[in-house]
Amino acid sequence: MKNSALLHHWFEEVWNKDNLAVIDELLDPDVVFNGSLDSVVSPGVDYKEVVTAMKALLDQAHVTITHSMDEGDLAMVRVRVNGVGHSHAQKLDFTGHVTVRVRNGRFVEFYTDFDYLRMFEQLGQLPTDSLPVCMTGERLTWVE
Secondary structure, eight states: OOHHHHHHHHIIIIIISOOTHHHHHHEEEEEEEEETTTTTOOTTOOHHHHHHHHHHHEEEEEEEEEEEEEETTEEEEEEEEEEEETTTOOEEEEEEEEEEEEETTEEEEEEEEEOHHHHHHHTTSSOTTHHHHHHTTOOOOOOO
Protein backbone atom coordinates (compact mmCIF):
# COMPACT_ATOMS: atom_id res chain seq x y z
CA MET A 1 0.00 0.00 0.00
CA LYS A 2 1.29 3.46 -0.88
CA ASN A 3 1.70 5.91 1.97
CA SER A 4 -0.60 8.37 0.19
CA ALA A 5 -3.39 5.80 0.64
CA LEU A 6 -3.05 6.43 4.38
CA LEU A 7 -3.68 10.14 3.77
CA HIS A 8 -6.72 9.29 1.63
CA HIS A 9 -7.97 7.15 4.53
CA TRP A 10 -7.18 9.97 7.01
CA PHE A 11 -9.16 12.65 5.17
CA GLU A 12 -12.09 10.41 4.30
CA GLU A 13 -12.51 9.02 7.80
CA VAL A 14 -11.42 11.88 10.10
CA TRP A 15 -12.62 14.88 8.10
CA ASN A 16 -15.45 13.58 5.90
CA LYS A 17 -16.95 10.93 8.20
CA ASP A 18 -16.05 12.35 11.65
CA ASN A 19 -14.36 9.08 12.62
CA LEU A 20 -11.95 10.44 15.24
CA ALA A 21 -10.77 6.93 16.18
CA VAL A 22 -8.63 6.98 13.02
CA ILE A 23 -6.53 9.72 14.63
CA ASP A 24 -5.28 7.26 17.25
CA GLU A 25 -4.84 4.64 14.54
CA LEU A 26 -2.62 6.76 12.26
CA LEU A 27 -0.87 9.35 14.45
CA ASP A 28 2.25 8.07 16.15
CA PRO A 29 2.25 9.10 19.85
CA ASP A 30 5.49 11.04 19.22
CA VAL A 31 4.36 12.67 15.96
CA VAL A 32 6.03 15.99 15.14
CA PHE A 33 3.72 18.65 13.69
CA ASN A 34 5.01 21.44 11.44
CA GLY A 35 3.23 24.09 9.44
CA SER A 36 0.43 26.56 9.74
CA LEU A 37 -1.03 25.07 12.93
CA ASP A 38 2.22 24.99 14.93
CA SER A 39 0.78 27.33 17.55
CA VAL A 40 -2.30 25.12 17.95
CA VAL A 41 -0.92 21.59 17.69
CA SER A 42 1.87 20.87 20.12
CA PRO A 43 3.02 17.96 22.26
CA GLY A 44 0.33 17.20 24.79
CA VAL A 45 -2.47 18.67 22.68
CA ASP A 46 -4.93 16.03 21.59
CA TYR A 47 -5.35 16.36 17.83
CA LYS A 48 -9.01 15.40 18.30
CA GLU A 49 -9.48 18.79 20.02
CA VAL A 50 -8.09 20.55 16.95
CA VAL A 51 -10.42 18.61 14.63
CA THR A 52 -13.40 19.34 16.89
CA ALA A 53 -12.56 23.07 16.96
CA MET A 54 -12.23 23.22 13.18
CA LYS A 55 -15.46 21.27 12.70
CA ALA A 56 -17.23 23.81 14.94
CA LEU A 57 -16.28 26.49 12.38
CA LEU A 58 -17.11 24.46 9.30
CA ASP A 59 -20.51 23.01 8.49
CA GLN A 60 -20.99 20.39 5.81
CA ALA A 61 -17.30 20.60 4.97
CA HIS A 62 -16.01 18.01 2.56
CA VAL A 63 -12.35 17.38 1.78
CA THR A 64 -11.41 16.18 -1.70
CA ILE A 65 -7.89 15.06 -2.54
CA THR A 66 -6.95 16.53 -5.92
CA HIS A 67 -3.32 15.36 -6.15
CA SER A 68 -1.15 12.85 -4.34
CA MET A 69 2.49 11.78 -4.50
CA ASP A 70 4.70 9.24 -2.79
CA GLU A 71 8.47 9.26 -2.42
CA GLY A 72 10.11 6.80 -0.07
CA ASP A 73 8.59 7.19 3.37
CA LEU A 74 6.97 10.54 2.45
CA ALA A 75 3.48 11.12 1.07
CA MET A 76 1.93 14.41 0.00
CA VAL A 77 -1.61 15.38 -0.95
CA ARG A 78 -3.21 18.58 -2.18
CA VAL A 79 -6.76 18.97 -0.96
CA ARG A 80 -9.74 21.20 -1.64
CA VAL A 81 -12.18 21.92 1.17
CA ASN A 82 -15.75 22.85 0.26
CA GLY A 83 -18.66 23.56 2.56
CA VAL A 84 -20.33 26.37 4.41
CA GLY A 85 -19.34 28.29 7.49
CA HIS A 86 -21.24 27.16 10.57
CA SER A 87 -22.11 30.59 11.98
CA HIS A 88 -22.32 32.66 8.82
CA ALA A 89 -23.65 30.12 6.29
CA GLN A 90 -21.08 31.41 3.80
CA LYS A 91 -19.70 29.14 1.11
CA LEU A 92 -16.21 27.85 1.74
CA ASP A 93 -13.69 26.86 -0.90
CA PHE A 94 -10.01 26.74 0.02
CA THR A 95 -7.04 24.48 -0.55
CA GLY A 96 -4.15 23.02 1.34
CA HIS A 97 -1.26 20.58 1.30
CA VAL A 98 -0.33 17.87 3.77
CA THR A 99 2.96 15.97 3.76
CA VAL A 100 3.59 13.09 6.13
CA ARG A 101 6.49 10.83 6.93
CA VAL A 102 5.25 7.29 7.55
CA ARG A 103 6.89 4.70 9.74
CA ASN A 104 5.26 1.34 10.48
CA GLY A 105 1.96 2.54 9.00
CA ARG A 106 1.74 5.65 11.20
CA PHE A 107 2.43 9.34 10.71
CA VAL A 108 5.62 10.31 12.55
CA GLU A 109 5.95 13.76 10.92
CA PHE A 110 2.97 15.85 9.82
CA TYR A 111 3.43 19.02 7.73
CA THR A 112 0.42 21.19 6.91
CA ASP A 113 -0.04 24.25 4.77
CA PHE A 114 -3.63 25.40 4.30
CA ASP A 115 -4.98 28.72 3.05
CA TYR A 116 -6.40 29.66 6.44
CA LEU A 117 -6.39 33.34 5.48
CA ARG A 118 -8.91 32.60 2.71
CA MET A 119 -10.91 30.33 5.02
CA PHE A 120 -11.23 33.02 7.71
CA GLU A 121 -12.13 35.63 5.06
CA GLN A 122 -14.86 33.32 3.79
CA LEU A 123 -16.09 32.75 7.34
CA GLY A 124 -16.36 36.51 7.80
CA GLN A 125 -13.77 36.54 10.59
CA LEU A 126 -11.31 38.57 8.48
CA PRO A 127 -12.10 41.29 5.96
CA THR A 128 -12.29 40.24 2.32
CA ASP A 129 -8.98 40.83 0.54
CA SER A 130 -6.97 40.83 3.77
CA LEU A 131 -3.84 39.64 1.99
CA PRO A 132 -3.60 42.56 -0.47
CA VAL A 133 -4.21 45.00 2.40
CA CYS A 134 -1.48 43.38 4.50
CA MET A 135 0.91 43.50 1.54
CA THR A 136 0.63 47.30 1.54
CA GLY A 137 2.10 47.35 5.03
CA GLU A 138 -1.18 48.38 6.63
CA ARG A 139 -2.37 46.65 9.78
CA LEU A 140 -5.73 45.02 10.19
CA THR A 141 -7.37 46.43 13.31
CA TRP A 142 -10.58 45.49 15.03
CA VAL A 143 -12.92 48.15 16.33
CA GLU A 144 -15.66 47.17 18.74
